[in-house]
Amino acid sequence: DVKVTQSSRYLVKRTGEKVFLECVQDMDHENMFWYRQDPGLGLRLIYFSYDVKMKEKGDIPEGYSVSREKKERFSLILESASTNQTSMYLCASSPVERDTDTQYFGPGTRLTVL
Amino acid sequence: GNSVTQMEGPVTLSEEAFLTINCTYTATGYPSLFWYVQYPGEGLQLLLKATKADDKGSNKGFEATYRKETTSFHLEKGSVQVSDSAVYFCVMRGSNYKLTFGKGTLLTVNP
Numbered sequence: 001d002v003k004v005t006q007s008s009r010y011l012v013k014r015t016g017e018k019v020f021l022e023c024v025q026d027m028d029h030e031n032m033f034w035y036r037q038d039p040g041l042g043l044r045l046i047y048f049s050y051d052v053k054m055k056e057k058g059d060i061p062e063g064y065s066v067s068r069e070k071k072e073r074f075s076l077i078l079e080s081a082s083t084n085q086t087s088m089y090l091c092a093s094s095p096v097e098r099d100t101d102t103q104y105f106g107p108g109t110r111l112t113v114l
Numbered sequence: 115g116n117s118v119t120q121m122e123g124p125v126t127l128s129e130e131a132f133l134t135i136n137c138t139y140t141a142t143g144y145p146s147l148f149w150y151v152q153y154p155g156e157g158l159q160l161l162l163k164a165t166k167a168d169d170k171g172s173n174k175g176f177e178a179t180y181r182k183e184t185t186s187f188h189l190e191k192g193s194v195q196v197s198d199s200a201v202y203f204c205v206m207r208g209s210n211y212k213l214t215f216g217k218g219t220l221l222t223v224n225p
Contacts, residue, residue: 004157042203042217043158058212090157102148103213105157 023091137204
């Protein structure tokens with residue numbers, strides 16, 4: 001079974017802090033994604049990566065950066081956390097094969113910024 | 115641009131009732147369509163998918179048919195169970211690896 005793990009289920013930070021959210025997948029997938037999930041808005045893509053050291057902006061990248069130094073690990077960084085970044089953050093991965101386009105999700109990290 | 119519109123919830127049903135959650139999409143080309151489900155406290159997981167017109171995806175008693183003429187992919191189940199209580203997302207994949215999500219529909223099934 002594919003497993004996507006996220007470093008924390010719950011996180012509380014203060015405004016202005018630098019925050020790291022870590023995601024690890026164990027299926028050698030090329031693609032990895034970070035989303036945020038907010039009530040009434042569904043999931044919105046922040047960044048994705050299609051290979052090591054490669055990244056592309058999603059729909060809402062402002063205030064975030066990412067790092068992918070190893071294939072299995074994709075980190076989301078909030079350089080200076082703000083209260084409007086309080087949200088559920090979901091990581092996902094998928095293989096690159098054309099006919100296998102399912103994304104596999106981690107359990108999520110609920111971040112609260114005070 | 116690509117977009118997905120799904121029925122707003124919440125939806126509350128009694129056990130063994132019939133379920134329909136409507137979903138329509140806007141896309142250029144011929145997208146792949148999915149229903150993902152999120153059980154309480156868990157991440158999203160794929161429920162079913164269809165990759166071309168008239169395909170029917172099915173899993174765990176749920177079904178959805180890709181209707182190109184009405185740009186729809188409605189989710190149905192003939193008899194829901196309490197364990198089906200979850201948030202359901204209609205999702206579209208266009209020409210790249212990016213998924214476009216609907217806003218989600220919360221389903222609660224009462225015994």
